[in-house]
Amino acid sequence: MSDPDPQQSMEALASPRVRAQLDEDLSPRRLALRRIAAANRLLIEDMVGTQVDPGDLDAVADELEALGERFRHDRPRSTYEGMAEAAMAGGAIEAFFDHSPLIGLANPLAPPIRIEMGEELVTGRVTFGAVYEGPPGCVHGGFVAAAFDEVLGTAQTYSGAPGMTARLKVDYRSPTPLHVPLVIEGRFTRREGRKIFTEGRILDGDTVTAEAEGLFVTIDPTKFRELAEGFDRRIAGDQADDA
Numbered sequence: 079m080s081d082p083d084p085q086q087s088m089e090a091l092a093s094p095r096v097r098a099q100l101d102e103d104l105s106p107r108r109l110a111l112r113r114i115a116a117a118n119r120l121l122i123e124d125m126v127g128t129q130v131d132p133g134d135l136d137a138v139a140d141e142l143e144a145l146g147e148r149f150r151h152d153r154p155r156s157t158y159e160g161m162a163e164a165a166m167a168g169g170a171i172e173a174f175f176d177h178s179p180l181i182g183l184a185n186p187l188a189p190p191i192r193i194e195m196g197e198e199l200v201t202g203r204v205t206f207g208a209v210y211e212g213p214p215g216c217v218h219g220g221f222v223a224a225a226f227d228e229v230l231g232t233a234q235t236y237s238g239a240p241g242m243t244a245r246l247k248v249d250y251r252s253p254t255p256l257h258v259p260l261v262i263e264g265r266f267t268r269r270e271g272r273k274i275f276t277e278g279r280i281l282d283g284d285t286v287t288a289e290a291e292g293l294f295v296t297i298d299p300t301k302f303r304e305l306a307e308g309f310d311r312r313i314a315g316d317q318a319d320d321a
């Protein structure tokens with residue numbers, strides 16, 4: 079496999095993550111989807127430990143089920159649908175990052191992490207709410223790992239030939255608190271052939287709550303297309319089974 083053009087890789091993978099979080103030049107559809115996600119995110123957060131009167135809970139469930147009907151799909155979906163075509167046509171790839179489960183402003187599951195890219199350092203800023211709770215008052219360790227995957231996944235783009243996560247090692251140093259602004263730092267440290275090494279840490283003020291090392295392996299960009307095509311084939315197969 080020939081090395082991807084570094085400039086093209088950065089354009090394709092790194093900056094769209096950052097551009098995706100700007101509020102500039104948004105279509106009315108993207109703006110509305112972000113509003114819906116923000117309302118949904120707040121709803122999910124507020125549901126934790128809700129004080130709604132027990133006698134009203136069934137009525138609330140009825141309302142939510144009715145609302146859910148408006149979003150119902152006839153088949154499983156992928157947020158990457160149409161991405162390859164958009165990339166080829168010079169379309170706005172960043173719109174797809176709106177749906178990322180970690181940074182996506184149009185994804186209610188995303189905390190969301192706000193990403194900044196400096197010359198050598200990626201900084202993620204996030205406040206995890208109650209919905210991410212593991213130990214009392216603290217972030218679930220799986221979400222700590224997921225946050226590292228996203229921030230180190232961004233840092234690896236400094237290699238010029240980004241790839242997929244092959245290995246992620248997390249050291250949990252002290253409990254990571256909920257409801258507190260956290261800083262997640264990520265650095266690209268070195269590249270050996272297709273292997274890209276990164277490291278990072280999570281800071282609560284001056285306290286390091288977790289450290290991580292991530293290994294990424296450069297892949298041929300067409301692998302993303304193959305993954306998308308595999309998804310389409312699975313869905314087509316499921317629909318044929320249902321017919």
Ligand SMILES: CCCCCCCCCCCCCC(=O)SCCNC(=O)CCNC(=O)[C@H](O)C(C)(C)COP(=O)(O)OP(=O)(O)OC[C@H]1O[C@@H](n2cnc3c(N)ncnc32)[C@H](O)[C@@H]1OP(=O)(O)O
Nearest residue numbers: 161162165227231242243244245271272273293295297302
């Ligand atoms: C159209 C535009 C599209 C844009 C899309 C934007 C998408 C954004 C997506 C955001 C995504 C966000 C991020 C996500 O969430 S990525 C999601 C999580 N990651 C995955 O699902 C990856 C699954 N794994 C794989 O697909 C393959 O295993 C990969 C591709 C990683 C490597 O398989 P491949 O067959 O290619 O390579 P290889 O096996 O010959 O290995 C090569 C070298 O690497 C070394 N090695 C490998 N594994 C390990 C390991 N565990 N520990 C230590 N070393 C390991 C190996 O020894 C060898 O070294 P050496 O012997 O050469 O020294």
